[in-house]
Amino acid sequence: MEDQANPSKVAEKVTKADYKVDQPVKWCAGCGSFAILSSVQSALAESGVRKEDVVFVSGIGCSSRFPYYINTYGFHGLHGRAAVIASGMKVANPNLDIWHITGDGDSMAIGGNHFIHLVRRNIDINVLLFNNKIYGLTKGQYSPTTPRGSVTKTSPDGTIENPFKPGELTMGAQGTFFARVVDTEPKRMKEVFLAASKHKGASVVEILQNCVIFNNRIHSEITGKDVRDDHQIFLKHGKPMIFGKNHDKGLVLEKSRLEVVTIGENGITEKDILVHDAHNPDDTTHYMLVRMTLPEYPVATGIIRSVSDTTYDKALQDQVKEAKENSKIKCMDDLLRQNSWIVK
Amino acid sequence: MSKIKPKVIEVDEIVVKFAGDSGDGMQLSGSQFSDTTAFTGNDLSTFPDFPSEIRAPQGTIAGVSGFQIHIGHKEVTTPGDQADVLVALNPAALKANIAWVKPGATIIVDIDYFDNKGYKKAGFVEDPLNDGSLLGYNVVKAPITSLSRASVRDLGLDIKSAERTRNEFALGILYWLFNKDLKYGEQYIDQRFKSKPVLAVANKKVLRAGYNYAETVEALRTTYQIHPIESRTGRFRNITGNIAAAWGLIAASEKSGRDLFLGSYPITPASEILQELSKRKSLGVKTFQAEDEIGGINSAIGAAFAGDLAATSTSGPGLSLKGEAIGLAVMTELPLVIINVQRAGPATGLPTKPEQSDLLQALYGRNGESPVVVLASSTPANCFFYAFQAAKIALEHMVPVIMLSDGYLANGAELWKVPEMSELPDIHPPMVEDNDEDYQPYGRNPETLARYWALPGQEGLRHRIGGLEKENITGLVSHGPLNHERMVKLREEKVQRVANYVPELELVGEDTGELLVIGWGGTYGALVSAVTDLQEEGKKISLAQFNYIKPLPRNTKKILESFKKIIVVEMNAGQFAFYLRALYQEFNFIQYNKVQGIPFMISELKEKFNQILEG
Numbered sequence: 001m002e003d004q005a006n007p008s009k010v011a012e013k014v015t016k017a018d019y020k021v022d023q024p025v026k027w028c029a030g031c032g033s034f035a036i037l038s039s040v041q042s043a044l045a046e047s048g049v050r051k052e053d054v055v056f057v058s059g060i061g062c063s064s065r066f067p068y069y070i071n072t073y074g075f076h077g078l079h080g081r082a083a084v085i086a087s088g089m090k091v092a093n094p095n096l097d098i099w100h101i102t103g104d105g106d107s108m109a110i111g112g113n114h115f116i117h118l119v120r121r122n123i124d125i126n127v128l129l130f131n132n133k134i135y136g137l138t139k140g141q142y143s144p145t146t147p148r149g150s151v152t153k154t155s156p157d158g159t160i161e162n163p164f165k166p167g168e169l170t171m172g173a174q175g176t177f178f179a180r181v182v183d184t185e186p187k188r189m190k191e192v193f194l195a196a197s198k199h200k201g202a203s204v205v206e207i208l209q210n211c212v213i214f215n216n217r218i219h220s221e222i223t224g225k226d227v228r229d230d231h232q233i234f235l236k237h238g239k240p241m242i243f244g245k246n247h248d249k250g251l252v253l254e255k256s257r258l259e260v261v262t263i264g265e266n267g268i269t270e271k272d273i274l275v276h277d278a279h280n281p282d283d284t285t286h287y288m289l290v291r292m293t294l295p296e297y298p299v300a301t302g303i304i305r306s307v308s309d310t311t312y313d314k315a316l317q318d319q320v321k322e323a324k325e326n327s328k329i330k331c332m333d334d335l336l337r338q339n340s341w342i343v344k
Numbered sequence: 345m346s347k348i349k350p351k352v353i354e355v356d357e358i359v360v361k362f363a364g365d366s367g368d369g370m371q372l373s374g375s376q377f378s379d380t381t382a383f384t385g386n387d388l389s390t391f392p393d394f395p396s397e398i399r400a401p402q403g404t405i406a407g408v409s410g411f412q413i414h415i416g417h418k419e420v421t422t423p424g425d426q427a428d429v430l431v432a433l434n435p436a437a438l439k440a441n442i443a444w445v446k447p448g449a450t451i452i453v454d455i456d457y458f459d460n461k462g463y464k465k466a467g468f469v470e471d472p473l474n475d476g477s478l479l480g481y482n483v484v485k486a487p488i489t490s491l492s493r494a495s496v497r498d499l500g501l502d503i504k505s506a507e508r509t510r511n512e513f514a515l516g517i518l519y520w521l522f523n524k525d526l527k528y529g530e531q532y533i534d535q536r537f538k539s540k541p542v543l544a545v546a547n548k549k550v551l552r553a554g555y556n557y558a559e560t561v562e563a564l565r566t567t568y569q570i571h572p573i574e575s576r577t578g579r580f581r582n583i584t585g586n587i588a589a590a591w592g593l594i595a596a597s598e599k600s601g602r603d604l605f606l607g608s609y610p611i612t613p614a615s616e617i618l619q620e621l622s623k624r625k626s627l628g629v630k631t632f633q634a635e636d637e638i639g640g641i642n643s644a645i646g647a648a649f650a651g652d653l654a655a656t657s658t659s660g661p662g663l664s665l666k667g668e669a670i671g672l673a674v675m676t677e678l679p680l681v682i683i684n685v686q687r688a689g690p691a692t693g694l695p696t697k698p699e700q701s702d703l704l705q706a707l708y709g710r711n712g713e714s715p716v717v718v719l720a721s722s723t724p725a726n727c728f729f730y731a732f733q734a735a736k737i738a739l740e741h742m743v744p745v746i747m748l749s750d751g752y753l754a755n756g757a758e759l760w761k762v763p764e765m766s767e768l769p770d771i772h773p774p775m776v777e778d779n780d781e782d783y784q785p786y787g788r789n790p791e792t793l794a795r796y797w798a799l800p801g802q803e804g805l806r807h808r809i810g811g812l813e814k815e816n817i818t819g820l821v822s823h824g825p826l827n828h829e830r831m832v833k834l835r836e837e838k839v840q841r842v843a844n845y846v847p848e849l850e851l852v853g854e855d856t857g858e859l860l861v862i863g864w865g866g867t868y869g870a871l872v873s874a875v876t877d878l879q880e881e882g883k884k885i886s887l888a889q890f891n892y893i894k895p896l897p898r899n900t901k902k903i904l905e906s907f908k909k910i911i912v913v914e915m916n917a918g919q920f921a922f923y924l925r926a927l928y929q930e931f932n933f934i935q936y937n938k939v940q941g942i943p944f945m946i947s948e949l950k951e952k953f954n955q956i957l958e959g
Contacts, residue, residue: 076810088646
């Protein structure tokens with residue numbers, strides 16, 4: 001949970017500059033990844049984690065070049081496999097603060113299996129999913145999150161596949177943390193990244209990211225300055241689900257489904273509006289929130305779900321500790337001598 | 345019936361085969377009998393032979409599960425070509441095994457299962473016990489099922505549980521036949537049924553009933569005594585290849601001071617390695633049962649980056665899936681052990697049957713120039729040493745190492761002289777001190793060419809590595825053409841230099857001669873028996889059994905030069921011969937291959953070698 005800071009992690013003062021590399025960053029000019037990188041660096045400077053304990057692990061794709069652009073320990077893995085590479089690292093050294101950088105192709109297609117299992121195991125890893133709804137590094141083929149009907153290099157007549165929503169997969173895999181942010185709002189990104197870092201367990205942050213070359217303006221209906229207040233609802237735990245330029249729109253539960261209402265119309269007052277409970281173990285409302293799409297609903301951003309549960313890494317550490325305390329086999333010689341006999 | 349004092353014959357070795365339905369507890373009977381013979385000081389070698397179906401239709405050939413054990417007063421190296429005693433708990437077990445029984449052997453059948461229905465299911469046209477086909481064998485028709493049931497009648501077991509004790513009845517007959525003390529069997533049963541005391545009592549009763557039955561029945565007037573093996577002292581135990589491999593890794597973990605991490609996915613016949621290691625948390629072992637084979641190896645690569653001794657275990661199809669990740673470990677120059685327990689392929693193939701057909705896959709089955717060290721264990725017990733050695737090489741040379749075992753070694757057991765940890769060599773991974781100003785991610789030890797291993801969490805060593813080509817020394821991403829070629833050569837050279845750190849190959853036999861027999865890995869037992877038999881007959885034949893496949897031992901060429909003829913014997917279509925031909929084009933390699941999912945028989949090897957020697 002976001003309020004569980006670990007005091008043992010407090011170390012010397014670290015600044016954003018400590019996380020910059022002297023090598024050139026090679027994303028396209030105008031790519032959403034620059035803003036994400038900057039927000040991650042800011043979040044790390046504030047997180048209180050020792051800079052040597054931070055590791056960035058990635059798969060393949062534009063976003064996955066990320067580890068080369070941030071001055072921490074870093075591992076650039078294979079297409080789709082970073083989730084398990086990161087899992088192995090966390091099991092080997094649970095003190096590490098591991099960030100798994102991935103994209104919609106990397107985590108939803110070739111690495112889809114590893115993604116759901118990482119979430120299911122609730123390993124304490126921060127997953128930053130750069131969702132630009134297109135394959136960028138391979139130059140413009142559709143991805144598993146590309147909207148149905150989109151014309152791309154491999155769908156000249158429009159895609160005939162239904163897209164995944166990363167939030168739905170996270171809920172389906174019993175995720176304990178899911179947040180969504182847009183790459184145009186650095187302050188909110190930083191805030192959410194910090195919360196993800198502090199969450200004990202698998203934290204999935206979907207970042208709606210623009211691909212300036214192959215899918216420009218894909219999220220502009222959500223992020224555009226003129227529309228964002230009406231088309232986005234930034235959720236905060238304990239706060240009513242209100243949005244809109246004039247703060248007059250809200251969400252209510254009507255016959256087991258969410259509905260958008262206007263405060264002041266039809267006798268609706270602020271008291272009628274749902275209050276966001278990110279900590280509710282029951283994910284029914286969280287599930288409804290991640291599914292909201294335009295034009296019927298605003299797109300939900302912010303921390304949608306954040307609940308506490310045992311992590312895989314902690315549970316394994318506990319089992320190892322218990323075995324070490326209770327087993328008669330304390331060293332390899334003890335094991336070798338088991339069921340043996342001596343011939344003289 | 346009056347008791348007849350049996351005649352005791354002293355023998356040097358004997359081969360026993362148990363066979364029944366796959367639900368009959370044949371593997372259990374086999375391990376119980378192995379433990380007893382080992383405790384009584386005999387040398388032994390075992391071979392389980394079971395179908396891949398868990399419970400194929402009862403009474404059919406497809407469902408027959410067997411366990412062969414070779415017991416010796418002298419050293420035994422194989423489970424034996426043919427059985428002196430066959431226990432057949434149903435007609436299908438008889439039909440499936442009769443070809444592998446010596447003429448004149450004793451065949452003990454459960455007569456309760458030998459009825460018309462049983463014959464038909466097994467595919468016999470006539471009653472095999474009465475059609476004359478078993479003339480010349482000593483057939484013991486024992487009412488095993490009915491007597492087993494009768495002896496546990498007072499325990500109130502249900503019929504199924506009562507009948508499931510019948511394997512112990514058959515074992516009781518064997519204990520009597522081989523003059524083995526029942527107490528070892530009883531100890532085994534007590535241990536096995538610790539949590540089910542009633543079943544322990546039942547099985548012990550039936551074991552004794554079988555023993556008593558054998559004592560009284562006229563068909564068994566002769567018993568056999570196999571004296572304990574002489575001139576062997578020390579600590580012993582029985583061990584299978586998979587357990588030995590798992591333990592070799594833990595031993596390397598202790599010696600290197602790095603925790604052991606195994607990322608794996610269950611697959612026949614390698615699963616016992618994962619199972620065994622998951623029980624060893626008290627030794628700091630962490631197992632991660634991944635969602636698939638790819639996840640298994642990638643989690644291990646992550647653990648290696650974080651500083652663990654990282655390993656993955658698999659069998660052929662799994663090795664195929666791991667190929668890309670092995671390449672990542674090659675590129676990132678991380679220590680990684682891949683234990684591949686080979687089975688007959690391709691695709692799903694014959695999952696429970698051994699083969700040596702993953703050799704070229706291990707050597708070359710990846711994209712790019714992707715050299716790794718390849719080792720092969722050659723007996724169940726030395727899976728311990730080669731797993732240890734694989735880990736030592738991986739850690740000290742910062743390189744992935746594939747250890748090839750096979751289904752025959754993995755499930756086979758033999759007597760093992762247990763080492764003390766103090767006898768094993770130390771392991772020194774190339775660690776880096778915190779804040780080492782000279783540290784560069786691809787800086788290398790000039791002797792081994794291993795890069796240094798800086799771990800996340802260490803101060804002053806932050807760095808980034810990955811699957812993209814790196815510039816030597818700095819470790820920066822590089823697309824430079826000359827750098828790439830240089831790195832390709834460096835990675836190969838690093839692997840080749842491992843030869844400077846492993847022993848030369850020792851021949852079985854003279855250093856020169858007429859015929860050099862070359863084998864590798866799991867064929868050792870059959871080859872060494874065949875070759876030493878022929879040596880005793882005065883033939884100029886020697887055996888070179890390779891455990892180090894890549895790099896080959898330093899003296900390989902010298903050995904090849906010292907014989908007039910060379911034959912390469914493998915359980916595949918000729919993969920090691922292909923490899924040797926590529927490296928040593930000046931020699932003529934004759935091939936002898938068997939790809940049947942069953943090991944070589946000593947007799948067929950001797951026949952082939954004699955033919956070459958005479959030709």
